[in-house]
Amino acid sequence: MLFLMIFSQPEKNSSFYIFLVITYIAGYTIELIGVHTGMIFGEYSYGSTLGLKLMEIPLMIGVNWILVIYSAGMLVKSIGIKNTVLAAAVGSTFVTLLDFVIEPVAIRFDYWSWKTYDIPPQNYVAWYLFSFALLYLFMHLPFKKHNPAAPVLFITQFLFFLILLIMDN
Template sequence: MSPATRTRTVLGGVTGRPTRHAVPWALGAGVIGVQIAFPLTGGGTPTLTVLAVALFACASVAHALFTRGPGAAAGLVLVAGGGGLLAESVGLATGLPFGEYRYTGSLGHAVLGVPVVVPAAWTMMAYPSLIVGRRLTAALRPRHARLATTVLGAWALATWDVFLDPQMVEAGHWYWLEPTPTLPGVPGIPVSNFAGWLLVSLLMIAALDRVLPDAQAGDDRLPLTLWVWTFLSSTMAAAVFFGRPSVALVGGVLMGLVGVPLLVVLRRRGVSP
C-alpha cells in the first residue's frame, strides 16, 4: 500500500469511507469541545454561543451533503434555516406562535430583526431530529412511518428548547414581554413558547422528511451522536452546573420520551451513536 493510499484509508476509516466524511466528524468534535466550555464560563459567552451554533450547523449541513448530496444540503438550509427565519420574524412582529419576545442584540448581525445565528440553530438541530425520528420509525410500514417520523422528529426538536430558552434568557440574549403562564418547572418561559416550537417543528420536520432522502447505505451516526449528546449534556448541565434542577427534570423527561427509546433501539441494533 502506498503512503498516499494508507493516509486515505486511515482518514476515511476502516470501512473505506472517503476522506471528506471526516469533515462532519471534525466539526461535530468541535461542537462538543465548545459546549464543554459553557459551564466553565458560567453558561457561555456570546462568542462561544455563536461558535457552537456555527459548528453544529456546519456539521449538519456537511453531513447532509456527503451522505445525501448537494440537493439535500441545500434543502436543509432552505427549509430549516429559511423556515426558522420566517417563523422567528413572524413571531417578533405578531407574537405568534411563540408569544411576545425581543432580542437584545447580543448575538450579532440580524436579518428581519432575527440574529443570523438563530435560523442556524434551527438548521443545526432540525437535521439530527429528523434522523432520530426516522431511526425510531424504521420498522414501520412506509405509510405509517412518515407521520410517525414527523411527530417524533418534531418532539425531538421542540423539547430541546426547554433547555435552550432558560439558558439564553439568563444570558441576556432575548427576553419575554409576558412570560406567564409558564411551562411547569421552567420559570420565566411561557408555555406558549413550547406550543409554538412544537407547531413549527411539526411543519419543519414534515417538510424535511420529503426534501431529504433517507440514505439507506449512509452512516447517520454523527447526527445521532450530536442529538444524544445534546440530550444528555443539557440535562446534566442544567442539574449540575447551571443550578436549574427543575429544568433538568422537565427537560430530561420531555426530551427523554424520545431519547430513551432511541438509546434502546440503537443498543438493540448494535449501533453506538
C-alpha cells in the same frame, strides 16, 4: 456544527440543499414574525449572544433551526421509525423537549428574553407545530437519511443544556 453536518451528509443532492434553504428561511421568518407580533411563540426579543441581527433577529437563528431539525430528523430515522407522520410527531416531541431545557438557560445567557419571566405555553405549542412541519418536509424530501453524527449532535445539545439547567438551579 452546520459545516460538520453538511460535510458528513452522504450523497448530497438538490433535495438536501432545498431542505437547508427552506429550513433556514422558514426558521428565520417564523422568528421574525414571532418577535414583531408576539403571536406565535409569545412576546420575546433576542439578546446579543447569538450575534449579528437583521431586523432584530440573529442571522444565526436559521442555522439553529437547521441543526435542530436535521439532527432530530436523523435521530428519529436512526431509531427506525418509518411512518412519516409518526416520525415527524416523535421528532417534534424531541425538539419541543429540547426547547423546554433550552428556554431557562437561553434566558440566563441572554440568547433571548420574554416580556414576562414566565415562558408562555404557546411557545411550546408553536415549537411542536413548526418543528412537525419542518420534520415532515425533512422526511418527505428524497435525500439519504443516514448521518451518524447528527443524532449525537441532538443528544449532545440536549445534555449540554440539561446540565446547564441543573447547575443553574
